[in-house]
Amino acid sequence: QKEVEQNSGPLSVPEGAIASLNCTYSDRGSQSFFWYRQYSGKSPELIMSIYSNGDKEDGRFTAQLNKASQYVSLLIRDSQPSDSATYLCAVRGGNTNAGKSTFGDGTTLTVKP
């Protein structure tokens, strides 16, 4: 079992819809949770970070964290074709070292015009 699990997709949504991306993690001691966007051939770009249970909103993006369920999600409202990318969930902290981030393999999102 991977430490960070994501549905590989592809996830396809129409323009203007809500895209929902999910991630589960195995290390109960994890402290920090991140969503990165990665366009094809480019490096990961941080879009959201969340550290405590509940929701965190930033523009069209909402991150949700449930530490009891070891689950973190990302909602993208009013999806745009420019949101088409791979979304990586990353988890940091826990029992080993605060610096190391463990990534899932990403969910590929396609937003169709």
Place this chain on the structure above:
Amino acid sequence: GAGVSQTPSNKVTEKGKYVELRCDPISGHTALYWYRQSLGQGPEFLIYFQGTGAADDSGLPNDRFFAVRPEGSVSTLKIQRTERGDSAVYLCASSYGGTDTQYFGPGTRLTVL
């Protein structure tokens, strides 16, 4: 300001050769990370520096891989006796400290023939 830079952007080498990959972090960032990413997978942690010292090198796959950061700024990832399985994109990231946002460089695509 300038972001994380990595050189070369592409490196093609033959099996058994030695390669060096360079990372220049954002000025003032004390933490530096190396990851590698294979096609269709998320970044895989290799090593994390805090200042000049390796705070966590648990991700280095074997003793052919070595990284240094002698002055606490630029880092070099060194791979000896390269193997075809080393082919991947090597990503460098930096942050102010070990718990802060990581900013990724554009990566070096290594191809071992």
